[in-house]
Amino acid sequence: MPGSLLAVRNVNKRFGATTVLDDVSLDIEESEFLTILGESGSGKTTLLRVIAGFERAESGEVVMRGERIDSFPPNKRKLNTVFQHYALFPHLSVFENVAYGLRAKRVPAADVQSRVTEVLTQIKMADFAKRRPAQLSGGQQQRVALARALVNRPALLLLDEPLSALDASLRVHMQLELKSLQRDTGITFVFVTHDQEEAMTLSDRMAVLRHGRIEQLDTPRNIYNLPRTAYIASFIGRANLLPAGAVTYAVKPESIRVVSPSSAATDGARRLSGTVRKTIFTGASELLEVDCGDGLLLNVRVPGGSGHGSAVMLEIPPDKLVPVQ
């Protein structure tokens, strides 16, 4: 495929009796930010490890810029990884950690000096060059791990849940930094996460992985608005699933309106009356759990402080119903 930096073709991977990757194919474009989203055990980390070369697939190909690389050891692949717990070398200074890849490739000492200094300045860690990793905070270690990979100017950067160990506010900050770093460098990022909001914020495209299979690969907007399967609809947007004969429709909590029972129904809209069982206040909005009878529980998002009584009338506009598998 033209423009494709890395292609994963029909990759299968088993650990004992469990199939971890089930015929996975994926094309990664030049300079894109691709997220692999999945719950734990979905095979997302294994897919990343197959691309990096830490695991070998039983069958299938990994092709980088037209060259098959699946038999190459990790050190012969033109990509770098940012590990989940950073994996910084504890016995080396920040400078030596970052210089490690360049020294392994026998880059002349003067170039090592200038390139490492440049990257450390870029991530605002130049003052910490002589420190050991144990003397840094989690966020600083994260930056060093990033610098250690980026200094090699890889064509592809793999990130394995790099933000999962950071606290919430720092995580949001690092998300923005990652995004702008990716845009500035033009390096292709493949980012593994289990956090759908993180995936939506960061990605150009995202691949949703489930039981070792890619359920949908598209832009975050399309995946959110047009989920292909019931699983994606509920995993990504907490969507409600409405069975209607042979078809199931997904409808988002924010697409359902609470209306006054006496008002006239909008054209073609479906109306349901129900009882509010639970109210979850989240600030700007409230999430209502409405029991519509026959075991149908709907999540409805309304503006915060709407103050509904226990009996409500719900209206679902017809264009908000998305058929899913």
Add this chain to the structure above:
Amino acid sequence: MYSRSYQRLVTLPPLLWVTIFLLLPYVFLFCFSFWQVRSQNVVHEWTLTNYFELIRSPVYVDVLLRSARIAISVMLLALALGIPLAYFLSMCARAKNVLYLLVIVPLWVSYLVRAYAWKTILGSTGIFNTLLQYFGIVHQPVELLLYSPFAVILTLTHIYTPFVFLPVYASMEQIPKSLIEASRDLGASSVRTFWTIVFPLSLPGIVAGATFALVLSLGDFIAPLLIGGPSGVMISNIVVSLFGAAYNWPLGSAISFCMLLLVVALVAGAERLEKRFRYGRI
């Protein structure tokens, strides 16, 4: 929490034990080293004669130097065997437990049995000589194999390699696999990864293992006694004979005390070195 009196009660027996059976004998040893033997009797006269004798007499200095040479050779050989073995076992997950057991089991076999085993292997009618003669490589049994420093080094290396292997293996097992992967990911070959990551991070274990091998073989007297011959005599054999047949406890004590100081210095140095190689966990 335990009460103060309970804590004292519990610490008292081991404290007494150490004082009576370890510290007191050292004090006696120290006193003895300043006394004299005159007409088969130990005379309680305080003098430095024994220590002067040690320095003056070339026998003791020679044997001490030989002991040091043997101990250092054993240490280097045990490191050369133990480190690759530990690396292989910690990195190759398959059959790890079986291999580990194979290294540990010989430790349960009596020291004497293992030393004797070498006697039968290296002797003039031993497996080694028989094989050499069978293939016509030599026509007379090679006497050099047994009753030589070489035989002592071989035996001690065999006996003390597990002592190097164990701490090194423990160190290597503690290295997170992600560090090895990170090194490979950054373009380092497996050889480079070993020297820049695995080796420096297992230095605490290597230092501990090297100290074991050095100190234990420096003070060994059974291997030289069984297979060392006259040219393989080590310092502890001298001490044994001074306390036994030669009946010169004061001189034996003086040598023992010097050895004690040497070993304490070695262990203390090793401990400082070990601390330097420990890095904070991330």
